[in-house]
Amino acid sequence: MTIATRKLGRTGADVTILGYGAMELRGQPRGPAIADEDAGRVLNAVLDAGITLIDTSVDYGRSEELIGRYVGHRRDEYFLASKCGCPLQAPPGAPPPYPHDYSPANVRADVEQSLRRLGTDRLDLVQVHMSPSRAQLDADDTVTTLQALRDAGKVRFIGMSGTLPNLPDHIDMGVFDVFQIPYSAIQREHEDLITAAAAAGAGTLIRGGVARGAPAADKAWQQGPIGLPPGEGQRRWEDSELDGALNGMSRMEFMLRFTVSHPGLSTTIVGTANVDHLLANVAAAEKGPLPVDVYAQAKERLAL
Numbered sequence: 001m002t003i004a005t006r007k008l009g010r011t012g013a014d015v016t017i018l019g020y021g022a023m024e025l026r027g028q029p030r031g032p033a034i035a036d037e038d039a040g041r042v043l044n045a046v047l048d049a050g051i052t053l054i055d056t057s058v059d060y061g062r063s064e065e066l067i068g069r070y071v072g073h074r075r076d077e078y079f080l081a082s083k084c085g086c087p088l089q090a091p092p093g094a095p096p097p098y099p100h101d102y103s104p105a106n107v108r109a110d111v112e113q114s115l116r117r118l119g120t121d122r123l124d125l126v127q128v129h130m131s132p133s134r135a136q137l138d139a140d141d142t143v144t145t146l147q148a149l150r151d152a153g154k155v156r157f158i159g160m161s162g163t164l165p166n167l168p169d170h171i172d173m174g175v176f177d178v179f180q181i182p183y184s185a186i187q188r189e190h191e192d193l194i195t196a197a198a199a200a201g202a203g204t205l206i207r208g209g210v211a212r213g214a215p216a217a218d219k220a221w222q223q224g225p226i227g228l229p230p231g232e233g234q235r236r237w238e239d240s241e242l243d244g245a246l247n248g249m250s251r252m253e254f255m256l257r258f259t260v261s262h263p264g265l266s267t268t269i270v271g272t273a274n275v276d277h278l279l280a281n282v283a284a285a286e287k288g289p290l291p292v293d294v295y296a297q298a299k300e301r302l303a304l
């Protein structure tokens with residue numbers, strides 16, 4: 001079996017419906033410890049499984065450097081997405097989210113640093129991180145800066161990591177080729193905006209698509225997806241009473257297949273530092289969207 005592909009909107013790129021989110025490779029102090037060789041094994045397993053899109057960020061500690069070191073030589077096998085507006089170095093000691101700077105100087109410095117760390121001469125996609133307002137983008141000339149970087153051949157496409165309340169404005173601006181949006185069965189707040197982004201011709205990278213591993217037996221529900229209060233994901237799941245309707249499917253398989261059932265999704269960038277988890281996710285993604293009746297029932301029972 002192989003993982004199905006979809007068009008990443010007007011970029012025209014074909015990407016697997018399961019992508020790889022490389023935040024889990026950021027290392028300590030903000031992420032779990034991971035040895036370089038283990039990160040290299042995960043990254044090569046991602047490509048060996050046929051996944052064709054990797055998402056990373058200036059903000060993800062050692063992630064970009066590890067991608068450059070361990071799969072830089074396989075650069076033609078994946079669509080590479082990073083982010084901008086981030087501080088070049090995470091402020092020491094401060095917890096995220098860090099203040100972001102969307103000025104021309106910082107956006108250019110981010111892209112140059114990403115290219116160096118990733119050992120490449122082009123980013124396929126650079127996404128404005130942390131969903132700034134349209135007013136902020138205009139004041140900082142961010143879009144013009146990104147268009148100049150595109151014209152210079154350093155980035156191929158421009159995207160926005162967008163969330164409510166600013167995402168509708170971002171879609172209306174008509175300048176972003178791709179949107180990165182949080183979404184899963186227990187976090188459906190952006191469901192209609194994914195549809196709107198796709199209808200406007202953009203590609204969509206969905207994050208948080210397996211609710212940060214919360215439904216797996218070995219993960220605490222408390223971790224839950226980014227953007228929901230602790231325990232809220234578990235409450236939504238339990239209220240849906242879907243456990244009895246899974247017909248032997250694991251909750252993780254259900255979550256992943258629910259996410260890829262959204263017709264506006266191009267790819268879900270699930271993060272993992274664990275090869276077994278990666279392979280389980282690949283097996284679930286290969287099965288594709290949920291059966292129509294299961295999907296319809298789930299949408300009815302899950303809170304919007």
Ligand SMILES: NC(=O)c1ccc[n+]([C@@H]2O[C@H](COP(=O)([O-])OP(=O)(O)OC[C@H]3O[C@@H](n4cnc5c(N)ncnc54)[C@H](OP(=O)(O)O)[C@@H]3O)[C@@H](O)[C@H]2O)c1
Binds near residue numbers: 209
């Ligand atoms: N734009 C933004 O602001 C933003 C914010 C957050 C994330 N992102 C991007 O989105 C990607 C994914 O985001 P996310 O971390 O929020 O959500 P996610 O992909 O829903 O969850 C990732 C978490 O789920 C666990 N996991 C994955 N597969 C599993 C499995 N089969 N069984 C058990 N646990 C599993 C991973 O732990 P293990 O390592 O133990 O598998 C990891 O902690 C990130 O890597 C990053 O690229 C973007």
